[in-house]
Amino acid sequence: MVMACRVINKRRHMGLQQLSSFAETGRTFLGPVKSSKFIRDEECHESVLISSAVRLLENLDLTNAVGQLLNEAVQAQNNTYRTGTSTLLFLVGAWSRAAEECLHLGVPISLVVSVMSEGLNSCIEEVVSLHVPIRNVFDLTDNTKTFSGLETSNVSLFPFLQIPSGTGLRQEEHDLKDVTSQSLAVCSLSGRPVKSPKLFRPQAKVETDKNTSQTPQVLKNSLLADTRCRKSVLTHSRHFSSRDDNHWISKPDGFLEQRGAAAPKTYRCDELVELEVGLSHGDHSSMKLVDEAVRLQCQSSGMQHGSSSGPFLLDISRLFTWCLPGLPETFSCVCPGYITVVSITSTAVIKELQHQPTRVVLIEGDLTENYRHLGFNQSTNIVTVSESTKFQQESLEELWTSHVLQVLIRFNVNLVLAQGSVSERLIEKCTQSKRLVIGSVNSNVMQAFAEASGAVPVAYVTQVKENCVGSGVYVTFWRNFPFDAAVQIQRIAIMLKTEGMNLVTVVLTSPIPAQMQAKEDRFWTCAYRLHCALKEQKVFLGGGTVEFLCLSHLQILAERSLHKGNQGCSEWLRNTSSWLASSVALYRPTVLKCLANGWHRYLSTLLCNTASYSSECEASTFIQQHLQNAVDSGSPLSYILNEYSKLNSGIFNSGISDKLEEIPRVYDIVTPKIEAWRRALDLVLLVLQTDSEIISGLGHTQINSQESEGFLFL
């Protein structure tokens, strides 16, 4: 074995360059409008259609070390949260470029590391003020207001990005009263025009200056000083306040409150539909299914416990997706219970079992003769020798099958669910004796049946005892999709249900099989977003506001440290006694600016991807304009909040019907977003600090002569 060691950080940082070029491939996935990509395998001419960062990296050939670390980071984010991966991927690229910029400007690596982590941490503390509490969204859930009613408002995907491309920055003189003429009008189902809310309207500049002069000093102070762990409730009057008395005051507990003409109202999200629309980020078809699923779960839990204590949560482990490629989208639906397909030969059995409670057994592994549980060690020194092995094998299976059948008959079991595969012979035999065996059952589904039917999952059929058998499972045909489709695949769909089981099956259909995977991914993303929002009881004001606050916050930090030469924050440096500690002040503005540039790139790409702007340059100018306003105002937070309240009051004043006052806000979930940022920066800093690559097990011959430059052998 030979060790090759390559110094990868001589003049230019190869690792950072690799990161940013990998990240570049996922640029178009940022934001709600995602353009799909085809990945083609040149060797076997297969291609995949992908539309998310996870699937992109999964299908790329990332054999080098940096690519692998990137893939691991994205997969880890996806496995935990199912969302935030495009953000993660993009920020990895943006911040690798930022780190490289710092290196070009001669900032020592250790300082880039400490100031960047300090900067991001400061951002994370700052954005706490954009939390919107979620309170009892299920209390107000009524059936009159359903998700589909709000479906048409999808123009307000990103309030930040609402300036239609036709509206130039020149229209600053326009008054808010002209909002009707400027807004992008879209037709709702009822045919009435819907206003597109514009958060960052061009005329904002004039207004802000006026408003900030009225902002009490105490607020500014509290905003700048108290950034530790402020849990704020944003309050503002959505309906009655006019622009002139937008006074943001700081309550003694640090909560933000806006005092208008009327009594202060809490700025919160208390309607499920509003929350769902806000979290859908434009994917209404998926969120609609999530909405139905959560309502079904809510209903069944309500039936079980009467009035439930504590907030209701969407139970992800009781959701099951079932994909049916080839059918039109309209066949997608949500049903209580477990839906699966069985062979058409089982039709008779199901007819027999219908309308009566069935006894069930749950098998954890495969249901085959030669299956052994995990950790079982076959004795290696015993070899079975026989004249006709084939005959013996067959008789062994025959013996086992009849034994299994005996057990099922003894305990009067008519339904067997196995997590693994099931022997074909056994299925055949069971069908003959009017018993149904279903294999490849998802573990969450098994768990749901175990809880609801009282069955105890076992590893082998021989372990079945009376107390392992569950009861009360109902089997029926499920005929919600056209029968000819069923005949084609020679299978029939059935539904299994038990009293008190809150398992919900989401049937996903897509006319284009290549899009099936993406559709399933998108459904889970929406489901996890809602789950997370309900669990955390808070969301962020979305649509780019969080990132914009970070950008302007870093800008202010950089400017402030440039003027003051702030000495206080060297505590982020690992080695505080080093000379670096005293040079932090010198480099901090540079590093913070570079980090802020990452946010800037993020926002411009977002604007560009949503087609609000034709070029990134144009988008960048737009962001720069607002950044300047926010920084000039002294408090970016008040700037953003003022823009928000103006948006609402503006809509109200323009006298459009009540229905339109429910301009759906866009929300982001809190922890997954922040974790994506942290993971992105962690990865960049990890690669930044890496100076060589050590490859074990390589011979001299295995490295191409052109590549071998820079390799050293030990």
Next chain:
Amino acid sequence: MSRLEAKRPSLCKSEPLTSERVKATLSVLKGVVTSCYGPAGRLKQLHNGRGGSVCTTSQSAALLASLPVTQPILKILTTSVQNHVSCFSDCGLFTAILCCNLVENVQGVGLTTTTAIKLNKHLLSLCTEYLKSEICGCRIPIDFGSTQLLLCLVRSLLTSKPACMLNREEVEHISTLILRAFLLTVPENAKDRIILGKSIIVPLKGTQPIGSLNSVSPSSYGSVKDWCTAKFGFKHFFHLIPNETTVCSLLLCNRNDTAWDELKLTCQTALHALQLTIKEPYVLLGGGCTETHLAAYIRHKTRDEPESILKGDGCTQTELQLMSEAFCSALETLAGSLEHDGGEILTDRKYGHFWSVQADSPSAVNWPDLLSRCGCGLYSSQEELGWCFLRGAHHPFMPQTCLPREASGSANDLTLDCFTAKLSGLQVAVETANLILDLSYVIEDRN
């Protein structure tokens, strides 16, 4: 059909250290370990180039484990260091760098190997005697009545492993956790011989390992007090609660696998360092201060009382001076390896501590304006300490010995090293360097 093949003769190389190829590989290895050293150390990506898992690390244990070397001389070095690490967990890089520095410096001196080895041994015993003596100025006794110094020790260990990707708050949090886990393993009613409990791996006390489940005798059963299931984050755990209170579990999380592996290893090292500290209740000043202080002490001693060191074993005083210079500069270069961002190192002529300063600072500058604290954090630059460049030629001076008790009590953010591990590392480094210098032939069996 079988045929007999003649055995190929062994390959014999004399004076292996003089070969250019050996020198080159030794300097590559030195570069790898030196660049990893300390809190600002650079990380290495270890992988097999065929899509295997990637490990990002700067720890000797992980680094040497996946660094297969072919050169016999390098093998001697890495094996000694791995041996040291398996016994003491900490100070692996220290050992490796010091050994490389010594081999390089001694070769440059041009003395005969026998003399060099003899003198190296004298200098080593001078070091160990001083470090073990009561007058040692770079050693702090541990008072178990307070957790302050122990916490500093753990914190220093964590901050010296940048691949754990911990920020300041997380370091504080995990340091406290590690110390708490360690203290839980110390039995309440300790007798003369303390048997420490364990953390991380939970053994079921009192059980006997059995061969198979066929014949289980009642004596082989142990018992646990209770058990429960627990959910941390997204994972479910089975929690066994033992009867003894000296068993605890430490749960570690991190954002990515490679940082998590590094953190696991670091925590094991920290727990081990604490265990070693309970046996020998001292800590050494970290951040390069022990090395520079020790170098100043040795330099002064060999100049001041060479006879007592030589003990009439045939070496001349000139030879001792030459070797002492090589030895001390190996220690100082080691301390200087802590700097990775182009700064320069100063030492003070009062305590002989380590001070870092920005490169290209004018030498006539008022040093206290540029300096803040010494490497270990014990002294601040407020005092006039007479700074000079570490690498510059300067007269030997006697660093202040006998660390005053109040000095260690006042500072609460000291960088500290494990006493036992560092002492052993020093011995292993010198002895391995002697072994490598002593090699006159490498005989390779090519069959």
